[in-house]
Amino acid sequence: MHPVLIVDDDDALRKVLRLRLARSGFEPFVAAHADDAIQMIESRTCLPHCILLDIRMPDRNGLDLLPEVRRLCPTSPVVMLTASADIETGVEAMRRGAFDYLIKPVVKEQLLATIRKALSYRKIQIENARLEAENREYQENLERKVHERTRELSRAHLQTVAVLAETIEAKDPYTRGHCNRVRQLSTALGRALELGRVELRTLEYGAILHDIGKIGVPEVMLNKNGRLTEQETEVFRAHPVLGESILRPVDFFRDCLPIVRWHHEWYDGRGYPDGLIAEDIPLLVRIVAVADAFDAMTSARPYRSALSLETANAEIRSGCGSQFDPEIGAVFLAREIWKLLDDAESTGSD
Numbered sequence: 330m331h332p333v334l335i336v337d338d339d340d341a342l343r344k345v346l347r348l349r350l351a352r353s354g355f356e357p358f359v360a361a362h363a364d365d366a367i368q369m370i371e372s373r374t375c376l377p378h379c380i381l382l383d384i385r386m387p388d389r390n391g392l393d394l395l396p397e398v399r400r401l402c403p404t405s406p407v408v409m410l411t412a413s414a415d416i417e418t419g420v421e422a423m424r425r426g427a428f429d430y431l432i433k434p435v436v437k438e439q440l441l442a443t444i445r446k447a448l449s450y451r452k453i454q455i456e457n458a459r460l461e462a463e464n465r466e467y468q469e470n471l472e473r474k475v476h477e478r479t480r481e482l483s484r485a486h487l488q489t490v491a492v493l494a495e496t497i498e499a500k501d502p503y504t505r506g507h508c509n510r511v512r513q514l515s516t517a518l519g520r521a522l523e524l525g526r527v528e529l530r531t532l533e534y535g536a537i538l539h540d541i542g543k544i545g546v547p548e549v550m551l552n553k554n555g556r557l558t559e560q561e562t563e564v565f566r567a568h569p570v571l572g573e574s575i576l577r578p579v580d581f582f583r584d585c586l587p588i589v590r591w592h593h594e595w596y597d598g599r600g601y602p603d604g605l606i607a608e609d610i611p612l613l614v615r616i617v618a619v620a621d622a623f624d625a626m627t628s629a630r631p632y633r634s635a636l637s638l639e640t641a642n643a644e645i646r647s648g649c650g651s652q653f654d655p656e657i658g659a660v661f662l663a664r665e666i667w668k669l670l671d672d673a674e675s676t677g678s679d
């Protein structure tokens with residue numbers, strides 16, 4: 330049984346409408362004043378499926394009451410009751426969100442037909458709202474699933490990259506953990522330089538992979554306790570280009586290629602393989618260059634022991650403008666980026 334709320338200050342009309350609606354199978358509720366109607370709805374005494382609302386009432390105009398009623402019962406159509414002289418007001422009410430209007434004296438057939446139409450409209454409204462909510466929930470689930478899958482894929486990619494990096498380190502016990510520390514130092518430096526999320530991700534992967542080309546450097550050379558010969562130096566210096574050619578076929582690593590190829594370039598142009606100068610070296614590469622050099626200095630090598638933190642910092646400071654981008658070097662020192670290394674990864678050389 331559909332509850333219908335009648336709001337009208339005319340006692341006789343309220344009685345007639347109530348009787349007609351009750352006899353026609355509805356559940357009528359009546360309110361003589363606007364405030365009573367609001368109170369009935371707010372107290373949930375009546376949760377109307379349809380509201381008949383008089384436009385002219387002594388305490389409050391029905392048109393003023395309309396928005397409040399619509400807010401309290403958004404799915405309940407409101408049918409305005411208007412005197413014959415008020416047709417324009419009835420039209421205005423519909424503009425403001427009323428479903429329809431009835432002219433007094435209300436004809437019984439018209440009353441019932443209008444209420445039934447209003448109830449059909451309400452049913453469609455509720456169904457639409459349900460479908461919209463379902464759709465919204467579906468979209469949200471979908472977005473969440475896509476987000477989760479993307480994160481899983483990223484994790485899988487990162488693990489693949491880490492495994493690749495470990496294959497290099499397996500050849501050279503002196504550089505164990507180097508790629509991971511360069512990753513941590515580079516991304517900490519990148520965050521200090523306020524890089525965006527995508528650049529940080531590229532920086533992270535590039536930093537892990539920067540020495541992948543060492544796969545082509547014979548182990549005896551990597552572990553040599555003494556200076557490399559000229560020929561050996563040439564082989565060693567080929568590792569950035571070799572690394573780039575190893576990764577080039579894999580689309581996913583495309584953005585990391587500059588880091589792999591140019592991480593031994595110097596800011597003043599004296600680096601290799603291409604002798605790039607200053608800003609011609611991409612920003613992410615200049616960041617990895619500082620992180621890589623710092624970790625190399627603070628790690629033990631076959632031909633020397635690890636440098637102290639103070640000595641390494643002094644080297645970074647004096648290399649600003651020659652080996653390193655001076656601004657990046659300055660941020661590295663000022664922000665004490667090495668302190669952000671995981672304890673487990675720390676070289677302990679300070």
Ligand SMILES: [Fe+2]
Nearest residue numbers: 539540592593
């Ligand atoms: Fe390298």
